[in-house]
Amino acid sequence: MHSYQIGILGATGAVGQKFIRLLENHPWFTITKLGASTRSSGKKYKQAAHWIEKTELPSAIADITVSDCRASEFTDIDFVFSGLDSSVAGDIEQEFAAAGIPVISNAKNYRMHDQVPLLIPEVNPDHAELIKKQTFSSNGSGWIVTNPNCVSVPLTMSLKPLADAFGIDSVVVTSMQSVSGAGYPGVPSLDIVANVVPYISGEEPKVQVESNKLLGHINGDTTEYSNFPIQATAVRVPTIEGHLLSVSVKLLDPPSDIEDARRAFTEWDNPIADLDLPSSPELPVRLYEEERYPQPRLHADREGGMQTAVGRLRKGTVMDLGYVTMAHNTIRGAAGGAILNGELLAAKGYFSK
Numbered sequence: 001m002h003s004y005q006i007g008i009l010g011a012t013g014a015v016g017q018k019f020i021r022l023l024e025n026h027p028w029f030t031i032t033k034l035g036a037s038t039r040s041s042g043k044k045y046k047q048a049a050h051w052i053e054k055t056e057l058p059s060a061i062a063d064i065t066v067s068d069c070r071a072s073e074f075t076d077i078d079f080v081f082s083g084l085d086s087s088v089a090g091d092i093e094q095e096f097a098a099a100g101i102p103v104i105s106n107a108k109n110y111r112m113h114d115q116v117p118l119l120i121p122e123v124n125p126d127h128a129e130l131i132k133k134q135t136f137s138s139n140g141s142g143w144i145v146t147n148p149n150c151v152s153v154p155l156t157m158s159l160k161p162l163a164d165a166f167g168i169d170s171v172v173v174t175s176m177q178s179v180s181g182a183g184y185p186g187v188p189s190l191d192i193v194a195n196v197v198p199y200i201s202g203e204e205p206k207v208q209v210e211s212n213k214l215l216g217h218i219n220g221d222t223t224e225y226s227n228f229p230i231q232a233t234a235v236r237v238p239t240i241e242g243h244l245l246s247v248s249v250k251l252l253d254p255p256s257d258i259e260d261a262r263r264a265f266t267e268w269d270n271p272i273a274d275l276d277l278p279s280s281p282e283l284p285v286r287l288y289e290e291e292r293y294p295q296p297r298l299h300a301d302r303e304g305g306m307q308t309a310v311g312r313l314r315k316g317t318v319m320d321l322g323y324v325t326m327a328h329n330t331i332r333g334a335a336g337g338a339i340l341n342g343e344l345l346a347a348k349g350y351f352s353k
């Protein structure tokens, strides 16, 4: 039986609030500490946070006093989830790991660090082994694990069945990203209402490198990346939740029949199915046959926001295959993905208890 007392860093932000909502009634993880900036510390959570979730702020959380994000304030917990702003996540997460507190982070800072696993449990669960190589803390009790960018998540989860069946030569992707990806208050309304903004600062380079780390292999102390090129275009659209991607793929060993590509998705085996993790979706990658699906408003919440949808699978005219894919950016692409990482690591015995 797993039972852990946990903290949330960046608890007042958009992702922090999603952690709080998703962890209410979690069977393994109980929130006992909340951290944010000095703007919030010392206040009760209900006063510090501008609650933007649709569900009620959990009463067990409302009266917790928010702490500074200092490791010395987070004694007596087993680990933290981090939804910190990336401008501060680097130093704070390192301080926690050095103090022997494991950090499961949603921020970008350590994703490409050699000894830090960039983890999607259904894609590369074995990469968790890198934890044992980390030297953030003197005795190895503190470490950092990250989850990928919210576009890299559906991109990599949808590429994985194709990589396993046919190998990937190259990818072109255009992401149509919802406004919640920019946090709260996020994109100015005069920019995004009835409009599309064809640029998201810093997004395309992350998408281009993270998938190759995720689809790589552990070799000794580090990750050997896969090495297919990805050309990404990141666009902000006026949806609220769910990032939709248009993907074109050239394969190393393309199937002659599109049915074989369909089967690659429908017959793909989830490598963690037998672990029965609480946040694990029944079907991590769902192939829709209806030509108008998937749509963010209709499908982003499927399986608790943890399912990656694939649709419009078709033979390509320039590259081998075309399809669209979509995932809930603040659940599967952020807090929910981090929680699933925590569950995987708990099930595999990584928390010293």
Ligand SMILES: NC(=O)C1=CN([C@@H]2O[C@H](COP(=O)(O)OP(=O)(O)OC[C@H]3O[C@@H](n4cnc5c(N)ncnc54)[C@H](OP(=O)(O)O)[C@@H]3O)[C@@H](O)[C@H]2O)C=CC1
Binding pocket: 009, 010, 011, 012, 013, 014, 015, 016, 035, 036, 037, 038, 039, 040, 041, 069, 083, 084, 085, 086, 088, 089, 106, 107, 108, 148, 149, 150, 180, 181, 182, 183, 184, 329, 330, 333, 334
């Ligand atoms: N929104 C999304 O879809 C996704 C976001 N992410 C990443 O998750 C992280 C959080 O994003 P989001 O929730 O949208 O951002 P927000 O701006 O909504 O929240 C940022 C959080 O960081 C805290 N913070 C800011 N400065 C400090 C500081 N100096 N010391 C301690 N805490 C501080 C804030 O506390 P306070 O309220 O006190 O200022 C707040 O809790 C980012 O790294 C982002 O890139 C990743 C994937 C998807």
Ligand SMILES: N[C@@H](CC(=O)OP(=O)(O)O)C(=O)O
Binding pocket: 086, 106, 107, 108, 148, 149, 150, 177, 178, 180, 181, 182, 200, 203, 206, 329
């Ligand atoms: N940039 C993403 C959200 C995000 O914060 O990404 P990252 O975790 O890679 O910094 C978006 O705007 O939708």
